[in-house]
Amino acid sequence: MNYLQVAGFLDNSLTNGQGLRSVVFVSGCNHRCDGCHNEIMQDFAYGDKxxxxxxxxxxxxxxxxxxxxxxxxxxxxxxxxDLSKLASDTKKFNLNIWCYTGFTFEEIINNISYNKQWMKLLNQIDILVDGKFEESKKDSKLRYKGSSNQRIIDVKRSLEKSEVVLFIP
Ligand code: SF4
Structure with missing residues (x-):
C-alpha cells in the first residue's frame, strides 16, 4: 500500500494553475524560503498519512x-x-498535472541519475512551476507563481528539446 503525507486538499481552485483544478498539498520541505506562504507545511509530519x-x-x-x-x-x-503513482492514476481520467517545486528544472534534471523517482514524477507532469519563492522578487500581479524568478515550464517540450520551454498561460 502506498501513502502520501498530505497537508491539505482543495477540491476546486482557480489560482493553482490554469483552469479549475483540485490541489494536493503534500507535507515536508527543506527549501526554507524566506516568506514561505505555507510554512506549516515544511514539517514532514504535518497533516495526515x-x-x-x-x-x-x-x-x-x-x-x-x-x-x-x-x-x-x-x-x-x-x-x-508516491506522487508519480497518483499522477499516472489521475491521468487515466484525462486530467492534466501541474506541479510546484522549489527545485529548478535544471536541478531536477541534474539529479535524475542519483534519484530515479524524480524522473518518474517529472515524466508525469505537464506543467512545472519551478524555483524557490524569493521574497525580493515577489509580485502579486504574476499569474500562477509568487515571485518573478519562478518559471512556468512545459515539461514535455522541455524534455524533447533538452532546454527549458516556457508555457504561456
Ligand atoms: S519551496 Fe514552497 S513550501 Fe518550500 S519553503 Fe519554499 S515556499 Fe515554502
Whole structure:
C-alpha cells in the first residue's frame, strides 16, 4: 500500500494553475524560503498519512468539473515515488498535472541519475512551476507563481528539446 503525507486538499481552485483544478498539498520541505506562504507545511509530519487510492477518490469526486490536478506543498519532489503513482492514476481520467517545486528544472534534471523517482514524477507532469519563492522578487500581479524568478515550464517540450520551454498561460 502506498501513502502520501498530505497537508491539505482543495477540491476546486482557480489560482493553482490554469483552469479549475483540485490541489494536493503534500507535507515536508527543506527549501526554507524566506516568506514561505505555507510554512506549516515544511514539517514532514504535518497533516495526515493518506492512502493514494483515497486521494484519487477525492480527485475523482470533482470530475467532470475540474480540468486537472496540481501538486503543491511542501515540496512534491520529496514524495516523488508516491506522487508519480497518483499522477499516472489521475491521468487515466484525462486530467492534466501541474506541479510546484522549489527545485529548478535544471536541478531536477541534474539529479535524475542519483534519484530515479524524480524522473518518474517529472515524466508525469505537464506543467512545472519551478524555483524557490524569493521574497525580493515577489509580485502579486504574476499569474500562477509568487515571485518573478519562478518559471512556468512545459515539461514535455522541455524534455524533447533538452532546454527549458516556457508555457504561456
Ligand atoms: S519551496 Fe514552497 S513550501 Fe518550500 S519553503 Fe519554499 S515556499 Fe515554502
Amino acid at each position: 493518506v492512502l493514494i487510492e483515497e486521494v484519487l477518490e477525492r480527485i475523482k469526486s470533482n470530475i467532470p468539473v475540474i480540468k486537472g490536478v496540481t501538486f503543491s506543498g511542501g515540496e512534491p519532489f520529496e514524495q516523488a515515488q
